[in-house]
Amino acid sequence: MHDDNREFRIFISSTFRDMHDERDMLNQKVFPEIRKICWERGVNFSPVDLRWGINSEETERGEILRICLDEVENSQPFFIGILGQRYGWIPDQGQSGLNIDEQSNLYYGIVSEALLEERSVTEMEIRYGMLKVKNRKAIDAFFYFKEEDLSPIDEPVASQAKLAQLKDHIRSWAITTDNVTHLLDGYCSLELLGRRVRADLLKIIENRWPENQTPSAIERERSKHLGFAQSRRQDYIADESSIAWIDSHLDHLAYHSDRSLVIWGPSGIGKSALLAEWVDRTRKRRTDVLIFEHYLQANSHISTPELLGRLLDSMNVSKNEAESAQQLGNLENYMRERLQAYNKPVVLVLDFNGNNSYGCFTNLPENVLVITTKTYVTDGVTLEVPLLDDNRRKQLIDKFSKRYRKQLDAQQIALINAAPQTRNPLFLKTLLDEIRLFGRLEARTPQGVSNEITALLENYLNSDSLVDLFERVIAYRENSLGLGLVEQVLSLIRVSLMGLTEDELYGLLIQQGLGCTPRDIIEVLRLFDPQLSYSGVDGGAYHFIHDAMDAAVWNRYKLAAVTGRRLELHALLADYFYNVPDKLLSARLRESVPYYLVESKQWQNLDDYSAVHHAAYPPTCYTDGDYLIGNLRRITNISHSKFLSSVRDSITVIMAEWDQENNIKTLFELNKQLYFTNKLKPIDGRDELFESLAVIIKEKGLDSYARYIQGVLPETSTVFYFVTTIERLLSCAPEECHNRPLSM
Structure with a gap:
């Protein structure tokens, strides 16, 4: 079944005190991979973990049940239930926060019955979310029971009896609704639980948003950019004045002599998100306009012919015609002719961030508006993307809280608002992501109970820049995974030219003699998921999304010196890839190998490689800088x-x-x-x-x-x-x- 709704919001239900490890494992190891797969298919994945989603003020107002059931409702039909050996907290009527005398209350039935029978909040979530729905076959609910042991449980006997009844109820549900595969009855390890949850979520994705088995290269590329744009929009709070400014230029295109706009601002300010939001709105507002979009973060290594091929395809030009023009060496002029003949406004949204590799978008006809991005001010018609004002910052925090049900208390919000760095959207989103991944509302320490979220905030808010923030993010993960492994993986990604795949990272670390497993590599990549981009080129290479993360790794691991650490890493990369069979078949390696050989000063190998490459790909044109390695496109990263x-x-x-x-x-x-x-x-x-x-x-x-x-x-x-x-x-x-x- 294909689902046009691209939201995959799933509620995580369990008791809290005994399930921290399970929830941490899912958030840090399983969900990042699922999020990446969803992103590739244009789906927003939002796991709802209420572990710290309810602040002290809401508790005092008795709003816990309403918030829990609201989120179950908002996440239907997706649900994960994890049960161990605790039944959980049983609220009384005063703690419910619901006026059960009001028959119109949405939760009147479930709450009044639960209060009378003294059920736990966890059981209420399960019964309301999954077991009370009429169309049970349509439910994507999965349950996982932890293997029982003989450890004493600090709960009344009555609660333990209710837990056994609840588990029997779920077992019966699984059988009567033909959903036996939706229950894992007795997992014995976190690893087993993680594998099973991953497999179950992949089944949901494949069932609702199946991957086209035979998409063309252009269709795959288009989906990649649509997915990227949607991921930028989901956390974006629109700056309406910037939207209106771009609208005005499009609506008065015929009256403008300069039909090229530059959107500029520092890293993390939201240039891509602004364009993604504007494109989405404009496609609905101006159905007469053709909009072509390319985001460098979605694919930074596309060749000029591939890029023009995508553009021509969007104008319904046949592949054969485009290939014929390319073979005649006339592809750029042919593109201009087709744009002029289109007879409708065309907008080229080229989120190149100052990359000048593609010099073909000049001398375009008058019906074409070009919008590009840069990190620095330039000549021409420009728009500087503004920092977050108080209102947009509040909206972004509220949007995050609503999406993940992670409520910050007044003290924590005050800390954020007092820090001027949080006016940069990337800084603020990184801060919130860290809390989502690692924060617990209350954590036991030798000194007693501490508020770990506040401690995280205070540490990160002491950062004086994005680079400093990312260095602290790295340090936090080093404490979790070990300095050696994190340093090696991040350093290799940083000094690589076009990113590295999971398999390549594992092979490089093994060649270096660092004892690790493929799973270790995956754990590092998943913990840095918000900072990484997955290019999908030649098997899927990872590289850092933002310049600030690049700089943080560069500084922390002292990679600036040409000799020493950086030379060692480039030598490792050169030795590894120089001996890869069929490396000339990979566009990524064709560009990367000579760079690694140069940087590691392997001049004879460079000359030998270049001669082989020259024979396999004889140069046909030396314009636009392609002459350095035959007809390879320029390396501009x-x-x-x-x-x-x-x-x-x-x-x-x-x-x-x-x-x-x-x-x-x-x-x-x-x-x-x-x-x-x-x-x-x-x-x-x-x-x-x-x-x-x-x-x-x-x-x-x-x-x-x-x-x-x-x-x-x-x-x-x-x-x-x-x-x-x-x-x-x-x-x-x-x-x-x-x-x-x-x-x-």
Whole structure:
């Protein structure tokens, strides 16, 4: 059965005091994977854990039962019930918070009966949520009974008898409704419980939101972006003035000479969420407009032909026509012609965040509005995304509380509101996610009962930046999983070029001699689920979503130095991937392997690999920077801060050697420094570096030498890369540099 409702909200019912470990395991190990699978299918997964979802004020007002039953109602038909050896808290009428004299009360029947029979809140949840529904076959309810032991239970005998009756009632329900597989009667370990819950939730997903077994590459890509957009919208509190500003430009498109908008702001400010919300509204408001959206976080490594293929497909251009244009080398012009012939407004939402890899969206017809994103202010028509004001911050907290039923008390909310950092949506959402994953309302310590949520808040709110916050997040997980494992996994992901898969991480750690299991890798990835993006490229590679998380890992594990730790990791990556069979079949590895070889200074292996690649993928066009490795698209994810200063220092040393001896060895050393200069993002320092390199090239006569060795050694890949890089850099030279005489 296919379900058009894309909300998967499931209630977790159990007693509290004896089920902390079970709930922690589900939240930290099972639910992150389920959330990722749902995201890939455009489904919002929201497990409702009321362990700390009721604050002290609500308890004092007697609202516990209403809140519990409200959430069961909101989560139907999805329900998980976990029962151990405790029956749980039995409220009296005064604690119920419900006026059972009011016959119109939604919960009158279930509560009045439960109070008379002195049932526990857990039993009320189960009976109201699942066992009282008429259409039992439509219920996606699953129950898990913990294996009984002989430990003494601190409950009255009457409560234990009611627990036995409740379990028998559920067993009977499972048999009479033909739902025997919905009951695990006697799990003996957390691992067994986790495996079974995972399998049951996957059955729900497959039944209600089945994966198309034969989707095209374009359909898969479109679903990925729709899923990403929906995930951005679910926690977004709209800034109506920004929405209206974009609306105005679209509605008056014919009157604007500049049909390109730039949405800008720092990392975490909500640029992607703003665009996702605007697209969703505009598709409903302006049915005459074609909107094409691409989010870099959903796929940061798509090639220009693939991206244009998606756009043309959205205009109902046949695949054969698009492929014919590509074979003729005319794909970009063909795209412009089809846009002009479309005769309707077209909006290209390109959430590239300043990535300039795709230079094809220029000189577009007048019916096209282009909206891009950047992290820095730029020329043209721009909109700066504002920080959260008091009202939007409150709405975001309320939305989180409602979604997960995690109520903060007045003191905790006051702590959040007093911190200016929480005006950044990413900071605030990270804070709330940490509480959801790790907070318990009351935790036993040697000093007594402490409020762990408040302690978490105070620690995280001492962060003076997003980077500092993520470093504290990392430290918390190190305490949970161990420093060595967390450091290795995060460091490898950070220094990788296009992310790493679970299997690759496991293989790398085994090659390094770190004793671990695949499950250990998965546990780390799941605990960092809010900070990771799953690209789905070549088996599914993980990389960090935000620059701030990148920087936190970079700082915490001291990866800035070119030598030492970073060199070791790049050498590990180079050795591992250089020996992978059929690596040329993977687009991700075709781009990553040469980078790892360069960074680990394996120059002979780089030359050998490049020659093999050149033979397998002969270059056909050297425009748009593709010449560095045949027709590979440019690698633009490398931050300039990783090697900008080291490039300058190294070139100074090499130029001193060049003055002494003009030979291929010196060229080889220079080539390794120039190899990735064209990958630098257009931010602080890049243009200055390019200009200074161009001056050096002219002053030292490297351009003349490049032409000379190209004639002598035309087939050497090192020479090929060197010559084309020299040409690239010379294009950035200052005007006066072009008029200087050549030296030999």
